Amino acid sequence: MADAKIIDGKAFAAKVRERVGRQVAALKDKHDLTPGLAVVLVGEDPASQVYVRNKGKQTAESGMNSFEHKLDISTGQDTLLALVNQLNDDPKVHGILVQLPLPDQIDEQAVLAAIDPAKDVDGFHVVNVGRLSTGSEALVPCTPRGCLMMLKDAVGDLSGKKAIVVGRSNIVGKPMFQLLLGESCTVTVAHSRTQDLPGECREADILVAAVGRPGMIKGDWIKPGATVIDVGINRVEGEGGKTRLVGDVDFDSAVKVAGAITPVPGGVGPMTIACLLANTVTAACRQHGVEEPEA
Ligand code: GUN
Numbered sequence: 001m002a003d004a005k006i007i008d009g010k011a012f013a014a015k016v017r018e019r020v021g022r023q024v025a026a027l028k029d030k031h032d033l034t035p036g037l038a039v040v041l042v043g044e045d046p047a048s049q050v051y052v053r054n055k056g057k058q059t060a061e062s063g064m065n066s067f068e069h070k071l072d073i074s075t076g077q078d079t080l081l082a083l084v085n086q087l088n089d090d091p092k093v094h095g096i097l098v099q100l101p102l103p104d105q106i107d108e109q110a111v112l113a114a115i116d117p118a119k120d121v122d123g124f125h126v127v128n129v130g131r132l133s134t135g136s137e138a139l140v141p142c143t144p145r146g147c148l149m150m151l152k153d154a155v156g157d158l159s160g161k162k163a164i165v166v167g168r169s170n171i172v173g174k175p176m177f178q179l180l181l182g183e184s185c186t187v188t189v190a191h192s193r194t195q196d197l198p199g200e201c202r203e204a205d206i207l208v209a210a211v212g213r214p215g216m217i218k219g220d221w222i223k224p225g226a227t228v229i230d231v232g233i234n235r236v237e238g239e240g241g242k243t244r245l246v247g248d249v250d251f252d253s254a255v256k257v258a259g260a261i262t263p264v265p266g267g268v269g270p271m272t273i274a275c276l277l278a279n280t281v282t283a284a285c286r287q288h289g290v291e292e293p294e295a
Helices: 009-031 046-061 077-089 108-114 126-134 142-155 173-182 197-202 268-288
Strands: 036-042 065-071 095-098 162-166 186-190 206-209 227-230 234-237 243-246
Touching: 009 046, 009 142, 009 268, 036 046, 036 077, 036 268, 046 065, 046 268, 065 077, 077 095, 077 108, 095 268, 126 173, 142 173, 142 206, 142 227, 142 268, 162 173, 162 197, 173 186, 173 206, 186 197
Parallel strands: 036 065, 036 095, 162 186, 162 206, 206 227
Antiparallel strands: 234 243
């Protein structure tokens, strides 16, 4: 069988960003509205710093206002909550993202709960989680939203397909389950206690891997022709002591069996920030009661 089609997340994300750029231009033009995204980073975790820098850069490139708040690692919960409240009240800010993980002295759930659900562009607030699960208008977490876009592009109509989501995190696994269910897939959510995980995976037309275990899902776990979305970003020791990024799927064996597959890097990763920008446009339009430009 021929190797799988490689789903190019970088090119896909560039298209999403171009669309966002056209929407932002239309909003400025027609409604004098410039969407604004505020990102809050506590501490100096290197991976988070890279994310935040990229978010700021891409937000500005799309024509939106970008606000960055960098707080010291020792920041207390009250200070962070005061900043969140200030951003909730700021009419120039339409989206708020507090970068996770937060230092130990801060209660993550309390901070997420303090964000105005209308500005919660991460889709982590329980109100948005509840809205997504009941099929009402929600802000949807960025990574699963990006995965769904790529899946729809690769597969077309998802209705009736068997899907498996490997991983049950609040950020990816659970919202991915809700989105696939919303597309009328028959969805299994697998996790560390699942019995016969390879057998469960082999049943699936669509496999989304989000477990954080490098190369765990092997080619012979995959149904021939299935579409595989690899959310994992794992840094492993490579040749010559250098590190490299790998996914949760063993790409070399999987590419021989799957029908289409996302690579790591260059698959899901670039889509996350692109969807964050798209969520910010959505949030700004809803806050101002204007229709989202088609662009
Ligand atoms: N840390 C890693 N990914 C994310 C994300 O999507 N949102 C937030 N807030 N923090 C993260």
